[in-house]
Amino acid sequence: MPGMKQNDLTPTSVTNEPDAPSLGMLITMVRSEIVRAIEAELASQGLDLSFTQYLILKKSQQLGAVSATELARAVELDGGAMTRQLDQLERKGYLRRSPHEQDRRALRIELTEAGSTIWQNTASVCSQRVMNAAQRSLNPAEQAQLHDYLERMLQAFRDKN
């Protein structure tokens, strides 16, 4: 455990002000606001979609036909959980499982017409509305910086292993 030189003397001194939430807490709160806001926006448009399901549709649209595993990786979801979400989205008619052409273990997941329509006409608009509102508090340069900082932190974590 090298590198313990900066904040080691004071047990909880990552932040100085008495009430400033820690970085971890802030991130948690921002994320849960995003989730809540997007789900509310989707619901207000009559769409019955969880945030996870919204992500799956988004990635399906971005990636086109992919296997369930690829999709799971793309939305950072466990494989078992993905199976169950796919069940639901298939039941809702937004996507389709077909056999993978080369690999008989795998599936080919893709949006149906309905799914594609919903995504383009409604769901993507909801998320834009929310994210625009959120980012309105930051100017473009700041937005880029925020993105950069988060990516660097993420990288730092990943390099750690």
Add this chain to the structure above:
Amino acid sequence: MPGMKQNDLTPTSVTNEPDAPSLGMLITMVRSEIVRAIEAELASQGLDLSFTQYLILKKSQQLGAVSATELARAVELDGGAMTRQLDQLERKGYLRRSPHEQDRRALRIELTEAGSTIWQNTASVCSQRVMNAAQRSLNPAEQAQLHDYLERMLQAFRDKN
């Protein structure tokens, strides 16, 4: 021209690179790395504590004796979930429920000696090690800025309602 392309009408389209994760995704990933890293660090020190439990100890230490509701608010946890986490932490001997002196509905939650010791000698050190590692990719000014950006976004969401 049918929008098979990603939905980026953002006023300041920061990210149109093919693989740049969205802000929401980034935040999700950073958070889950933090959680994972802190739990791993705690486990490596022989502490059997979930991230939520770690947060509860942290807040207990910061706030001193408070009611379960106050504690729940401080860690952004549902009241019912808090009851069960308190059960576990009490069983582990890290904290104690006593009756609130003025309000007979409420409790007074506080760290035991063991809890206080564990926190100071081990848990707080774990979290510092992790957060230092994470923030090493950012210089102090950048860390402050990141904090500021997140707080502004959070504020934007909260003002929205």
Add this chain to the structure above:
DNA sequence: GGCATATATTTGCCTTGACAAATATAATTC
């Protein structure tokens, strides 16, 4: 080819946390 190992999906099990109902007690209103 035949066998060991790796991967894709599904399913079962478990824990967590949100939400709502139940209970106890406080606070407010009339």
Add this chain to the structure above:
DNA sequence: GAATTATATTTGTCAAGGCAAATATATGCC
């Protein structure tokens, strides 16, 4: 001060996601 309303805690129920086992198929090695 009795009745209504609000709050603190607990408990039941449910959906979600992580993990591990089961199954099917691929891939690599001899």
